[in-house]
Amino acid sequence: MTHEPSINPADADRERRRLEETWQEPGGLIGWFRCVHHTSIGRRFIITAFVFFLLGGIEAVLLRIQLARPENKFLGPDLYNQVFTMHGSTMMFLFAVPMMLALGVYLVPLMVGARNIAFPRLVAFGYYIYLFGGIFLYTMFLLNTGPDNGWFSYVPLAGPEYGPGKRADTWAQLITFTEVSALVVAVSLITTVFKLRAPGMTLNRIPMFVWAMLVVAFMVVFAMPTVALASTCLILDRLISTHFFNPAEGGDVLLWQHLFWFFGHPEVYIIFIPATGIISSILPAFCRRKIFGYPALVLSLVSTGFIGFGLWVHHMFATGLPKLGQSFFTAASMMIAIPTGIQIFCWIATLWSGRPVFKTPLLFVLGFFVNFIIGGMTGLMLASVSLDQQVHDTFFVVAHFHYVLIGGAVFPLFGGFYYWFPKFTGRRLSERAGRWVFALLLIGFNLTFFPMHQLGLKGMPRRVYTYLPEMGWGGLNLLASIGGVIIVTSVLVFLIDVVRSLRAGEVAGDNPWQAGTLEWATSSPPPDYNFVFIPTVAGRETLWEQREQQRVVTGLRSDLREALVTQVLDAAPDHKTLMPDPSIWPFLSAIATTGLFVGSIFNAWAVPIGAVPVTVALIGWFWPKQQEHEEELESERDQQPVMEGQA
Amino acid sequence: MREDQTFDVSHLPASAFGPRSLMWWGTLGIILIEGTMFAMLIGMYFYLRGRVPDWPPNAAPPALRFGIANTIVLIASVLPNSWYKRAAEKHDLTKVRIGLVISLIFAAAFIVIRFYEFSTLNCRWDTNAYGSVVWTLMGFHTTHLITDFIDTAVLTVLMFTGPIEGKRFSDVSDNAFYWYFVVIVWLPIFAAIYLAPRLI
Numbered sequence: 001m002t003h004e005p006s007i008n009p010a011d012a013d014r015e016r017r018r019l020e021e022t023w024q025e026p027g028g029l030i031g032w033f034r035c036v037h038h039t040s041i042g043r044r045f046i047i048t049a050f051v052f053f054l055l056g057g058i059e060a061v062l063l064r065i066q067l068a069r070p071e072n073k074f075l076g077p078d079l080y081n082q083v084f085t086m087h088g089s090t091m092m093f094l095f096a097v098p099m100m101l102a103l104g105v106y107l108v109p110l111m112v113g114a115r116n117i118a119f120p121r122l123v124a125f126g127y128y129i130y131l132f133g134g135i136f137l138y139t140m141f142l143l144n145t146g147p148d149n150g151w152f153s154y155v156p157l158a159g160p161e162y163g164p165g166k167r168a169d170t171w172a173q174l175i176t177f178t179e180v181s182a183l184v185v186a187v188s189l190i191t192t193v194f195k196l197r198a199p200g201m202t203l204n205r206i207p208m209f210v211w212a213m214l215v216v217a218f219m220v221v222f223a224m225p226t227v228a229l230a231s232t233c234l235i236l237d238r239l240i241s242t243h244f245f246n247p248a249e250g251g252d253v254l255l256w257q258h259l260f261w262f263f264g265h266p267e268v269y270i271i272f273i274p275a276t277g278i279i280s281s282i283l284p285a286f287c288r289r290k291i292f293g294y295p296a297l298v299l300s301l302v303s304t305g306f307i308g309f310g311l312w313v314h315h316m317f318a319t320g321l322p323k324l325g326q327s328f329f330t331a332a333s334m335m336i337a338i339p340t341g342i343q344i345f346c347w348i349a350t351l352w353s354g355r356p357v358f359k360t361p362l363l364f365v366l367g368f369f370v371n372f373i374i375g376g377m378t379g380l381m382l383a384s385v386s387l388d389q390q391v392h393d394t395f396f397v398v399a400h401f402h403y404v405l406i407g408g409a410v411f412p413l414f415g416g417f418y419y420w421f422p423k424f425t426g427r428r429l430s431e432r433a434g435r436w437v438f439a440l441l442l443i444g445f446n447l448t449f450f451p452m453h454q455l456g457l458k459g460m461p462r463r464v465y466t467y468l469p470e471m472g473w474g475g476l477n478l479l480a481s482i483g484g485v486i487i488v489t490s491v492l493v494f495l496i497d498v499v500r501s502l503r504a505g506e507v508a509g510d511n512p513w514q515a516g517t518l519e520w521a522t523s524s525p526p527p528d529y530n531f532v533f534i535p536t537v538a539g540r541e542t543l544w545e546q547r548e549q550q551r552v553v554t555g556l557r558s559d560l561r562e563a564l565v566t567q568v569l570d571a572a573p574d575h576k577t578l579m580p581d582p583s584i585w586p587f588l589s590a591i592a593t594t595g596l597f598v599g600s601i602f603n604a605w606a607v608p609i610g611a612v613p614v615t616v617a618l619i620g621w622f623w624p625k626q627q628e629h630e631e632e633l634e635s636e637r638d639q640q641p642v643m644e645g646q647a
Numbered sequence: 648m649r650e651d652q653t654f655d656v657s658h659l660p661a662s663a664f665g666p667r668s669l670m671w672w673g674t675l676g677i678i679l680i681e682g683t684m685f686a687m688l689i690g691m692y693f694y695l696r697g698r699v700p701d702w703p704p705n706a707a708p709p710a711l712r713f714g715i716a717n718t719i720v721l722i723a724s725v726l727p728n729s730w731y732k733r734a735a736e737k738h739d740l741t742k743v744r745i746g747l748v749i750s751l752i753f754a755a756a757f758i759v760i761r762f763y764e765f766s767t768l769n770c771r772w773d774t775n776a777y778g779s780v781v782w783t784l785m786g787f788h789t790t791h792l793i794t795d796f797i798d799t800a801v802l803t804v805l806m807f808t809g810p811i812e813g814k815r816f817s818d819v820s821d822n823a824f825y826w827y828f829v830v831i832v833w834l835p836i837f838a839a840i841y842l843a844p845r846l847i
Contacts (some may be wrong), residue, residue, distance in 0.1 A: 165751040187676030242779035250776035555657030575663045629810035636661040
């Protein structure tokens with residue numbers, strides 16, 4: 001099972017010591033800001049995204065308290081607007097997408113057998129930009145300048161005429177922060193998957209989670225620029241009086257909706273597809289068989305990635321679009337159920353034909369099935385224009401997308417936490433506490449959100465801060481609020497168990513679940529160089545399939561940060577490259593960029609002036625340091641440089 | 648250590664050009680991101696055109712003179728770029744230096760001409776949505792001209808002062824690759840802003 005036996009133990013030991021010295025992450029306070037290994041950055045990313053999950057959860061609790069009974073005075077209308085906007089923006093932009101990308105940052109390089117992620121400094125930069133964006137949003141909120149137009153910030157409400165002050169600008173600039181972060185991480189992930197796979201990991205041996213992250217990274221690349229552009233135009237309208245969204249001067253408010261949902265719908269799949277990757281990782285490990293229908297699953301992911309861009313108008317059925325357009329988008333919305341259905345059938349087949357071991361991660365996957373299928377069914381209902389117009393902007397829609405997002409992403413994510421926690425920390429979470437977390441979440445979640453379907457059908461609009469007792473909505477709302485308390489209990493049990501397990505959890509070992517992918521072939525938590533010897537890959541679940549003594553890669557310098565670059569399709573070794581050393585410049589660049597972003601919502605001159613420190617920081621980042629130069633020469637010394645044509 | 652149990656890669660080169668290298672893929676990623684933004688902006692331009700009867704509304708289209716001049720200069724700049732790109736792939740430092748300097752002169756030239764282009768657009772960004780989208784498109788492309796000018800300048804200085812490694816030639820090659828993008832993406836923008844109001 002392990003890679004060590006084929007190598008003389010003394011050699012392996014010497015190699016390990018040298019790698020430890022070469023790849024060690026810097027210590028100390030300043031060193032903390034110089035870290036570049038994907039496990040260090042990935043861990044911070046995951047923890048930060050989880051903190052925002054908790055903050056978004058607290059906001060949800062405030063909303064549920066306010067709505068628990070009619071004519072409640074707990075939150076006023078103005079604060080309520082800010083809180084529901086903060087809740088949606090936090091959950092979408094600061095929790096869901098970053099959390100999924102963070103898992104990719106941590107796991108993808110391990111799963112493909114790489115020493116580090118491609119462009120690790122860029123990933124560090126992306127993390128700091130994300131962190132500063134989140135801090136910026138919450139600082140503005142505490143200054144009573146939190147956004148209050150909903151997470152999609154529709155104009156004209158968010159435009160200069162109806163949205164005075166800086167609240168809408170806060171939202172728009174949060175978008176810029178989070179999109180820049182997601183985009184740079186996406187580029188790093190694509191490059192990692194294409195160029196840093198271990199020898200032998202041909203396209204049809206790439207683990208499902210890695211496929212999922214690859215598809216998501218491409219979706220990010222094509223979806224996020226649109227919303228970044230839209231939010232920039234919004235700021236321009238508000239700051240220097242452009243007229244993109246001003247009908248009086250030839251602008252158009254629906255343009256905002258088109259731009260937003262061209263991003264916003266793929267966004268749902270950007271959150272959901274990594275969750276499918278998590279499910280496809282957990283199922284083989286706990287069904288003790290390879291995933292059923294690998295090619296069908298991969299093709300489903302890719303086609304979901306494409307069709308996901310053809311649905312955006314179904315968020316705009318109530319805007320009176322031409323009939324033909326509506327029919328097209330109804331058809332596309334129904335069509336996307338096909339690849340999703342194929343995936344679900346493949347998973348059921350895996351469960352059916354395997355020997356399921358009902359540990360906590362698998363329980364969350366089963367919970368996913370139940371909840372996500374309900375969300376998918378209401379999604380099909382909403383794809384019909386007539387029904388959509390009936391329940392548009394009611395709690396029916398709120399119920400639908402929480403089933404999709406919590407059922408489709410949060411349940412698999414918690415399954416993933418339980419599954420990979422031993423890899424992240426070296427210790428297991430408690431199985432007993434895990435069952436409680438699962439049961440409480442399942443009950444609390446359904447108690448909270450199922451009644452909302454009914455509330456929506458009874459006509460309760462979303463985003464109202466209160467309602468009259470005569471409406472008859474009080475009972476179901478109280479039920480939903482009680483469900484919220486149960487969800488909070490579940491998350492508290494999880495947090496307590498995490499803290500307990502970090503100190504006293506059962507030691508996990510390298511591969512506690514006897515899973516088959518490469519992240520389990522190294523110690524838990526992984527060292528800063530990931531693998532003593534870069535593995536070669538024999539199959540999809542490579543640890544199950546490889547021969548007794550699977551060959552390992554040798555000939556990479558362990559006294560330099562050398563990594564192996566392979567070819568895109570068949571992962572045959574191509575050349576060696578030096579991975580970047582730790583550096584403070586990504587952090588400094590992120591600070592400079594933050595100055596530009598924050599300044600630019602107050603004064604247009606902040607852009608040209610703020611660009612100066614950004615430029616300086618980026619040049620400092622690029623300029624080769626003496627030590628890097630020597631390492632590079634050392635690495636290049638042994639071989640002739642290869643010219644074009646010689647290769 | 649037995650031969651049949653290991654997979655020796657020590658003979659492999661330490662740098663590579665084009666799609667073989669990591670940096671090329673990073674550059675491609677940035678190109679895809681920014682290409683999407685340009686595509687969306689051009690889409691916005693025509694979307695907004697569909698909302699008003701006259702286009703451009705109450706104004707003459709941008710004057711052709713400087714637009715055409717800049718298009719010619721931009722297309723011509725492909726020559727020195729492809730010249731130093733080929734030189735870089737042969738590790739020919741002298742030609743790389745000469746080619747980079749010539750490219751910089753081109754880059755400076757079209758930033759200067761761009762200034763005149765802005766003064767003959769015949770619209771302001773705050774008059775109407777037409778002006779807003781024209782200025783945003785032009786501004787976004789100009790940002791690319793300026794950032795690529797700075798990129799190339801820094802790289803040029805580095806190629807003169809050192810330190811230089813084999814990998815640096817791969818950077819030079821990718822710099823030209825990115826420059827091609829900045830040139831190619833200008834063509835649909837030029838067609839949208841300068842030609843479409845006159846022809847369709």
